[in-house]
Amino acid sequence: MTENPVPQPPADNRQPLSLLNDLLISGMLTCLAFILAKLLPALYPAWTVRGLPLMAFLVSLEGLIAHRSRAGRPKVIETPFLSTAAEWVLILILTKLAIMLQGGLAGIWQEILSWQQGFFRHFFEIQYGLVIFILFLIWGITRLYIEPINQLEEDKNLMAQEKLGYAFIDRQQARRSLIGLIFTIGSSMIGLTVLLNGEIEFMPLTETPTRNFVSVLLIYFVLAFIFMALNQYAIMKARWFFNDIEVNADLSKRWLRFTLVFISIVIVVSVFLPTGFAIGFYPILSAILQGLIFIVGVLQFIVMAPIAFLLTLFSSLLSTEESVEQIRPVMPEFNPDTTEAVATLPLWDVVKSVLFWLVFIGVIVFAVLYYIRNRRGLKDFFRFDRLRAWLRDFWAWIKRGAKQLGAFTAETAQKGIQGVRLILTERRVKLPSLADLVKGISPRQAVILTYLDWVRWNKENGLSRRESQTPAEYAAAIRTRWPEVEAPLKAFTNAFIQARYTRQAIEKPQVDAAQNLLKDLKALIRQAEANPDNLKNQAST
Amino acid sequence: MLDYLPFLIFLMILAVFLQAGPALTVFYMIVGIFLLGLWWNKRALRHVKIERHYEDHAYLNEIVHVRLTIENESILPILWLEIHESLPVNLRAGQNVKQVFSLGIRASHQIDYDLRAFKRGYFELGPTSISTGDPLGMVKPAQQNFPSTLLTIYPQIVGLSELGLPSRSPFGTIQRQNPIFEDPTRLMGKRAFQSGDSVRRVDWKATAAIGDLMVKLYEASIALNLTVLLDLQRESYNIQSIHDSTELAVTAAASLAAWAKRRQHTMGLLTNGLDPHTGLTVEKPIPPGKGAGHFINVLELLARIQIGETRSTLQLIQDARARLSWGTTLIYISGGVSTGAFKQLFQARKAGLNPVILLVGHPTHLAEDRRVASGYHLPLYAAGSVQALRTMAAKVL
Numbered sequence: 037m038t039e040n041p042v043p044q045p046p047a048d049n050r051q052p053l054s055l056l057n058d059l060l061i062s063g064m065l066t067c068l069a070f071i072l073a074k075l076l077p078a079l080y081p082a083w084t085v086r087g088l089p090l091m092a093f094l095v096s097l098e099g100l101i102a103h104r105s106r107a108g109r110p111k112v113i114e115t116p117f118l119s120t121a122a123e124w125v126l127i128l129i130l131t132k133l134a135i136m137l138q139g140g141l142a143g144i145w146q147e148i149l150s151w152q153q154g155f156f157r158h159f160f161e162i163q164y165g166l167v168i169f170i171l172f173l174i175w176g177i178t179r180l181y182i183e184p185i186n187q188l189e190e191d192k193n194l195m196a197q198e199k200l201g202y203a204f205i206d207r208q209q210a211r212r213s214l215i216g217l218i219f220t221i222g223s224s225m226i227g228l229t230v231l232l233n234g235e236i237e238f239m240p241l242t243e244t245p246t247r248n249f250v251s252v253l254l255i256y257f258v259l260a261f262i263f264m265a266l267n268q269y270a271i272m273k274a275r276w277f278f279n280d281i282e283v284n285a286d287l288s289k290r291w292l293r294f295t296l297v298f299i300s301i302v303i304v305v306s307v308f309l310p311t312g313f314a315i316g317f318y319p320i321l322s323a324i325l326q327g328l329i330f331i332v333g334v335l336q337f338i339v340m341a342p343i344a345f346l347l348t349l350f351s352s353l354l355s356t357e358e359s360v361e362q363i364r365p366v367m368p369e370f371n372p373d374t375t376e377a378v379a380t381l382p383l384w385d386v387v388k389s390v391l392f393w394l395v396f397i398g399v400i401v402f403a404v405l406y407y408i409r410n411r412r413g414l415k416d417f418f419r420f421d422r423l424r425a426w427l428r429d430f431w432a433w434i435k436r437g438a439k440q441l442g443a444f445t446a447e448t449a450q451k452g453i454q455g456v457r458l459i460l461t462e463r464r465v466k467l468p469s470l471a472d473l474v475k476g477i478s479p480r481q482a483v484i485l486t487y488l489d490w491v492r493w494n495k496e497n498g499l500s501r502r503e504s505q506t507p508a509e510y511a512a513a514i515r516t517r518w519p520e521v522e523a524p525l526k527a528f529t530n531a532f533i534q535a536r537y538t539r540q541a542i543e544k545p546q547v548d549a550a551q552n553l554l555k556d557l558k559a560l561i562r563q564a565e566a567n568p569d570n571l572k573n574q575a576s577t
Numbered sequence: 578m579l580d581y582l583p584f585l586i587f588l589m590i591l592a593v594f595l596q597a598g599p600a601l602t603v604f605y606m607i608v609g610i611f612l613l614g615l616w617w618n619k620r621a622l623r624h625v626k627i628e629r630h631y632e633d634h635a636y637l638n639e640i641v642h643v644r645l646t647i648e649n650e651s652i653l654p655i656l657w658l659e660i661h662e663s664l665p666v667n668l669r670a671g672q673n674v675k676q677v678f679s680l681g682i683r684a685s686h687q688i689d690y691d692l693r694a695f696k697r698g699y700f701e702l703g704p705t706s707i708s709t710g711d712p713l714g715m716v717k718p719a720q721q722n723f724p725s726t727l728l729t730i731y732p733q734i735v736g737l738s739e740l741g742l743p744s745r746s747p748f749g750t751i752q753r754q755n756p757i758f759e760d761p762t763r764l765m766g767k768r769a770f771q772s773g774d775s776v777r778r779v780d781w782k783a784t785a786a787i788g789d790l791m792v793k794l795y796e797a798s799i800a801l802n803l804t805v806l807l808d809l810q811r812e813s814y815n816i817q818s819i820h821d822s823t824e825l826a827v828t829a830a831a832s833l834a835a836w837a838k839r840r841q842h843t844m845g846l847l848t849n850g851l852d853p854h855t856g857l858t859v860e861k862p863i864p865p866g867k868g869a870g871h872f873i874n875v876l877e878l879l880a881r882i883q884i885g886e887t888r889s890t891l892q893l894i895q896d897a898r899a900r901l902s903w904g905t906t907l908i909y910i911s912g913g914v915s916t917g918a919f920k921q922l923f924q925a926r927k928a929g930l931n932p933v934i935l936l937v938g939h940p941t942h943l944a945e946d947r948r949v950a951s952g953y954h955l956p957l958y959a960a961g962s963v964q965a966l967r968t969m970a971a972k973v974l
Contacts, residue, residue, distance in 0.1 A: 211714075219584040226600045230591060233599075250599045257603055261610065261713060268714035272657070281675040287657060290679045294656040295712040302613055306605035392601075399608050400589065 053266065053288075054104065054189055060263040061181050062096040065174050067256035068221055069093070071228050071249065072170050078232065085135055085163050092174040095127055099178040107186070131171060135164055180217055184210035188270045199278055207271045214267060218260045225253060254307075258299055265295035309395065310388035320393050471551065479542040483535035486550045490528065493558060497565075507533055521560045528553040581607055581715070614711030617653055618719040624651035625658070625680070627705055627723045635694045637733045641668075643702065645688040649680040659708045659718075660688070665700040668692040668728075697732040697827065699853050699881040701725040729880045732824075735832040735966050765794045802865055802905040803837050805830045806897050808890050809850035809882060814912030815939050822912045822938025823884055829910050829937055829966055831879045838872040846875050847897050849888035858887045862900065894921035903929035913940045914950070914957075923953045935960065 069092030077083040102123055106116070136144045150158040160168075187210040197203040229249040269291045276283050470489050474482035491501050491510075499517060501510045511529040515522050531550045535542050585607060591600035631643040645662065649655055662674040669692055678686050692702075703725030710718035767783055770790035783791040807830045814822045830846065837844035845865035852859050859882065863875055890911065897907055898921070907930045909922060914934055922932040934950055934957040936943065943959055950957035960966040 215581070219581065222603065223584060223587050226588070226591060226603060229599050246598065250602055253599050253603055254606070257606055264714070265712040268712060271714065272710075276659070276677050279675065281659065281661075281677055283676075284678040287677065287679060291656060291712055294654070294679075298613065298617075298712055299610070302606055302609040306602055306609050309601075309605045395605075396589075396592070399604075402612075 058100040060259050062093045063259045064256050065096045066093040067252050070252050071225050095171045095175050096178045099175050103182050184213045188267045261299050310392040479547045480535045482547040483550045486554055487532035518561050518564050521557050524553050524556045611715050614716040621653045621655045622719050622721045629726050634729045636731050639694045641692040643690055648685040652682050654682050655680040655709050662705045667696040694730040697730045697880050700728045731876045731880045732831040733828045734835045737832050737836040767791045802843050804845040804905050804907050805833050806909045807848040808911035809884050810890050815941050818939050825937040826910045827879050834875045843867050849885050849893045850882035851885040858885045891917045898925045906931040908933045910935045912938045914946050919949050
């Protein structure tokens with residue numbers, strides 16, 4: 037390609053494409069006629085007519101061609117009713133002739149003779165009537181195809197007018213109409229096939245094998261897909277033309293080839309995919325659930341086994357043999373209900389069933405998701421925003437709660453540890469009081485102990501007693517520092533000297549007096565330490 | 578696909594409740610076509626590679642040939658590939674490249690088109706979008722975008738062969754008759770020592786050879802340190818002709834750069850325009866320099882530059898005063914000069930620079946500007962068109 041040229045209107049290849057479309061439609065309706073032809077003997081056992089699909093093909097093709105030829109003529113000289121009537125007279129005669137020919141020349145002669153005994157009764161006999169009914173149905177369906185087909189087919193002049201804005205054709209709507217028509221007929225055909233192959237009491241079974249019906253259905257849908265692909269090409273080509281997009285000349289041929297390859301791949305895959313299931317959905321689901329439960333049981337066993345073993349050991353220590361038996365874990369057994377059912381089936385059927393349900397459920401899930409994704413309202417509805425927000429809030433709440441709980445636990449634990457530590461500390465520091473200690477000893481020892489407590493207390497306050505100091509010297513040293521304690525100190529020191537260095541009897545009241553003196557001494561010294569000015573004044577005075 | 582959904586539901590019902598094999602086959606077929614189309618489209622598009630081959634720099638009015646190569650690197654053929662390449666309106670007159678074609682297995686397709694460089698600038702070729710779909714139209718067409726690439730078109734250059742500009746720089750490349758400044762690197766000859774000659778001028782080798790005191794004679798010369806101050810602030814231009822005037826200003830700057838390059842003068846560029854490459858006002862000036870590389874740098878910036886909003890003219894001149902060395906010729910190109918700008922330029926003159934004002938386009942108060950400029954002893958030239966720019970060069974001589 038060189039410079040971007042101005043796109044020309046699509047090449048006028050309408051004739052071959054129209055012919056191809058006609059053949060495809062006629063082919064599809066022939067498939068319908070085939071199934072109807074199989075239905076008629078079931079309804080009317082005396083049915084002997086053959087070649088109904090061929091007749092349907094010809095009638096359909098004739099209908100399409102006749103319509104196209106009429107469409108090409110000016111509307112002034114066109115008389116639709118007369119044309120249609122002539123068309124039907126021809127169809128009636130040719131159909132009768134075709135049926136008569138099936139009976140041979142003798143049959144034709146016999147038929148003609150029978151007309152003398154009542155023309156309408158013998159001419160329009162039941163089989164002929166049924167054939168005409170089927171053909172009229174086919175012809176009518178053919179007419180339904182014509183309008184959308186006309187809209188979708190390339191028309192150079194019309195497209196040029198559309199581009200200028202003088203005309204508008206809703207091609208997508210036409211395509212939707214065609215799709216609706218194709219799949220309605222297809223559904224009917226599938227329904228009839230199921231009816232004919234099913235075990236229905238009032239319907240005699242057809243002798244035609246199922247594969248024939250499947251083949252006819254496949255042919256119908258292959259033709260339908262090719263037909264749809266051609267229409268899609270027409271839509272795309274029109275769009276490209278309206279948007280001034282240059283299109284490669286060989287695209288139409290490639291489109292057809294590609295469609296054939298594309299559909300062939302799908303058919304090959306579709307034919308080999310399982311179409312039957314020996315095991316129903318619920319047994320399969322039940323088996324899967326049981327399998328899951330079995331896996332959970334195995335995991336539980338793996339987790340519980342060591343714990344159970346430890347419990348067993350403890351139990352053995354306590355010699356409770358009964359409990360050992362009770363807490364022994366049991367390996368779960370996988371025993372689905374479908375085992376018996378499956379056992380009687382070949383393995384391939386089981387695999388096919390599982391595969392079928394997997395494919396089936398997968399396709400349904402995918403179709404639903406795709407449908408939701410392409411519907412904005414539904415998509416918004418199923419966005420789970422609220423649920424997600426709620427879950428997020430809930431999770432935040434859980435996290436916050438856990439955090440608070442952790443903080444509370446840590447604080448409590450810390451407090452507990454501190455409390456324990458404090459208790460231990462107090463226990464270590466809080467030695468028995470002097471009053472408690474002296475309760476259990478003799479008064480002499482109590483007085484001496486009281487004095488020792490006095491010495492210890494002074495040491496803590498920075499006035500240690502040297503070993504060389506006598507109690508009187510020590511008292512003098514204290515007096516030098518705290519003169520205000522002179523009187524009680526003298527009495528206290530004398531009490532100690534009496535208890536320590538004499539044999540005089542020491543009684544309980546003396547112990548109490550010594551302890552009271554000690555209290556007074558300590559109080560005075562504390563007071564003096566709190567008011568050093570007083571101390572200095574006192575010292576100076 | 579949505580059109581087929583009722584039918585699919587019908588098939589599912591038949592398949593499950595009646596265990597109908599034919600229904601399932603058809604069901605698989607429809608879903609298979611859909612899935613295959615979906616997968617095919619996405620996979621095929623992922624392996625499409627697009628390359629754009631062209632000269633990414635061009636001069637004004639040149640034709641740029643672009644070759645777009647679309648390659649399918651996948652083993653999956655692509656039935657139809659719609660390509661849409663957006664192109665700048667100024668280069669293609671609004672015609673984008675749009676095409677539909679098929680791509681076979683590992684095949685490639687080439688699209689050639691030409692762009693005409695009608696306008697200087699910094700243009701984006703692209704972005705390019707491609708889309709493809711399945712033959713039956715069951716799947717929504719998949720689309721992929723490819724990033725754009727850049728094309729720089731240099732501004733127009735007018736021949737200013739006779740342009741004469743003053744300079745105060747004593748040593749340089751332009752020979753002058755005025756012997757006030759002599760260039761010691763330009764030896765003209767020797768003569769006998771005369772009373773009053775500097776001892777520094779004594780040529781001792783010649784003196785030794787001749788046996789008499791000889792002194793060197795030097796040529797007088799100047800150097801033209803040129804700096805273009807391109808004012809692209811919107812307020813500086815007459816709003817009615819702002820587009821043409823700014824383009825003319827850029828043309829004048831480019832022409833001066835070309836002239837300086839030809840004459841081997843140093844040339845720098847300061848501007849307050851917007852650089853679309855960074856999306857910001859040009860903060861850093863191109864310092865004075867020589868040579869082809871430097872010239873291309875200047876042209877690159879001039880090709881991209883657009884009207885700016887943020888940096889004022891006064892700030893631009895102040896920056897120039899602070900940055901430029903003594904004796905530099907400062908060519909202030911703008912669409913008009915404000916009182917403040919006159920004062921700043923006068924200050925620049927007092928600071929030893931040589932300001933020259935070049936007004937382009939259609940200044941609103943040209944006569945008034947001339948009067949003020951003469952009052953400040955600042956040379957002022959005006960050019961309303963490219964042709965006037967050429968003749969102005971002659972007048973300057």
